[in-house]
Amino acid sequence: MGQSTARTEKESSVEELKNRREWWFVAEKTRSKRLDYLRKGVWKKGAIGGNYAPGIKIDLTFPQLFIDKWQEHEGEAIMLQKAHALAHVLDNIPIFITDNSQIMGYIGSAPHNIVWHWQGISMVNEEIYNEEGIIPEPEEESLEILANLNDYWGGRTAVDKLARVLDPEDAVKFMSGAIGWGTPTSAATYSTKDFDYIFKGFEAILAEVEERMEETEEKLQGNPSPEILPLYDKLPRWEAMQIVLEAGIRYAERYARLARTLAEHFESDPERREELLRIAETCERVPAKPPRNLQESLQFDHFVQVLSRYETFEGAWPHRPDYIHGPYYDKDVNQDKRLSKEEALDLVGEHLIRTHEVGIFAPKWAREGLQGITGTWVWTMGGVKPDGSDACNDMTVAYMQAARLVRVSNPTFGFRWHPKVKDEVMRECFECIRHGLGYPSMRNDPVLVANTVHWYGHPVEEARTWVHQACMSPCPTTKYGCQPMRMASATANCAKMIEYALHDGYDPVVNMQMGPKTGDPREFKDFEDLFGAWVKQMEWLRNILVRTVNLGRVKDPEFFGRPFLSAIYERAVETGTDACDPSNGDRGNAWVTGFTWVENADSLAAIKKFVYDEKKYTMDEVLDALNANWVGYEEMRLDFVKNAPKWGNDDDYVDDLMVRCLREVSRHSKENRCPSNNTWPLLPENVSGNIHYANLVGALPNGRRLGDALYDGGISPGPGLDKKGPTAVLKSCGKFDHVTDGRAFLLNQRLSPTQLSGEKGYQLWKAYMKTWADLGLDHVQFNMVDDATLRAAQKDPEKYQEVIVRVAGYSAHFVDISRKTQDNIIQRTVQGLG
């Protein structure tokens, strides 16, 4: 495509580029000079494949500042100790203002730095020490600093402490890396935030904290009784909240001073001088006081996100920015005419860029599972208000338009579709998809609100406030609905369920008896015996993950401590607890992410058909072939690939098995309980875990060999195996209940950009979306970039830096993902609509 054109992108007009659907070049030519400058100035913080980009360095200023005060306050309550350390960081970390920028706040001491949270996991600390390329110069000196830090934190981190409390068998199997991923500490997880509460301003929260401390101190002077004993622990927690809130205000004021200094003494451009003074005024106002306009609301929001990430990784970014900032946009642009639409678009575009540039070190498994990005920052757009009316506003449109201009891969959007969404907003969604962003993913709001009520009992008005907690799972943003610590460790490598059922619970890849001994499959009488073994392995796998995560959650306030998050959580402020303490009213909103899920249905169907129904092969032959990784059994393997039923073709033979598997998991999800005594439903999706796990899952009866990429996830059919068209895919996916059979279900679809051009293309897509909604599916996302472009990008990556693809629950720049992942995306079936 791009390479074959006669005129280069620089010579071509915008119209020519549009006609050639070279949207990345269109964006470069149509965005403002400010956005172009800021976009091109961003350091790439997501890993390229599994490695960080050249020039990216680990930040050593942050941990050294932190440990100075941490050690000084050794022996104090963990929240208080951490609050002192964080305040010292916020008061002293170097700050800077990028040319042309209007939104302040940065995580780390320099633009090319990535930070990490050394109090979480010693293994990650050691990994950083061992990592190639990210050690700052002079390397010898940096290694000495890192070794000293690691020596101090070794054995003291949250996961080190947890590993000593966990059942040792659980600890070893969990950390084998074979059955799931993640870390059961809030050092590495993420939180929902209630901006209705936070936007009161830090000063108002501080007043509330002060009032509660005074009340409590009075009680402590009263009659001795068991009731007053817990109050002694609350006071240091409130004190910790005070310390970080005050430090947060001072951090903003540092930016105000810097902006004012630049304006008054250094800036020669009068227009930029005005901007710097406005920045100073903004940072003097927020987060201390409530925002009054769009710049202040965006700035307040960003400060909160930055401060949160000084406290912990926050690997996802649960957010609903159109809903939060919409009223300020309306006031500035529509009512007061303080801002033009273009000026507002600059602010919104910068908001996306500021988010995109956030970089936090991720261990190798996370980088490989989330290639090209730092975390799953899926922002929620659209949806309804608590009363059920349409929540879309001008900011919804502004974010979609800005996304097409800045083309960042992170954050991405998930759009809450409902029947009242206006056509103009749907067109904006479609334009983003048509421009090849891979987002927004489309979410079925009525289904997901019902799902949230069904699984956790959230009141419907609360459920309607939901945001994507990570890639996919809805979580309310209310006082009791907010989740302080979604545990990424409850992420299951589901293909192991069928693998273990076929190997008596043994894992030949990690050389360990992992699951229960469910018997030699050669002795199974019929398919029901095999299915029974699968159920036992599924229950075992989920149990170990949920047990680990539950314990991690309950122990987090003791092992990690969250002063800042607690200070912005209404229920924590009210009760003087750590935000992660599940006893403070948290309703619970846990789920098990199911990677590599569909392999189970396809594998079970293949064995049912060939071994038990048709008796074409014996179980002995199948196991021999699997143990040989299909080597020497190629003809048989192709039979299993081509002639066994495959999910996604509206074939009841395999679809019924998929439904049966899901219903078994649903039953078990209600037996598993979180610390708030709520359920643990399954959420099949993958990010790029299908590549990460490729060498960890052995040969399977769907014809896959050890080392082959797994399916791209959720309930998406295997790449190239959905041969009956898009409606058949939707029909398969519509055979189970998206409310009661699981938490949410990711569906990847590739569409043809040629077919979907122009108005006709929009109408075709809209008709497809109607079928999707009528069938009650909860999710679908699209790749709409043709093979020619992707292949051209493989050959000439420099030229295609802004080509984006949907990987799974997130998007990435195509050039930032590994060759294996690139090929896996190209291999996906391109569906023709209509």
Next chain:
Amino acid sequence: MSRRDKWKSARDAMMAPLGKTKGVKTRESVPEVCCGKCEMWFENAYSSEGRGTCRVLKMGSEIHSDKPTYVLEGDAGLISYFNMDASHCSYFSKMELIDTDGTECSDPLFRRALRQMKKFNE
């Protein structure tokens, strides 16, 4: 040995190096014959700090003394580190380092992307 005790030894082996002061010298030291260069050694996928499992030996094996002990049966594989001395291990089998870089995510079977292993690639 109870179930708990059996797994406790595996857990202790897995967590053992953490919390012990090691400094730069120990961390940089990689013997010429080490687990990380053995094709029987499987780097753990949960973290990439250099922990792994032997695909032949089981927990209870001891390969550091002049007279190693080899346990070939059991539930858990021997946990070792990339820079552990394997010169006494008769199961050591030098592997060709295929993916020393990590960019292609050919993990973890053939990956040895640790900075300290670079000297063996030059």
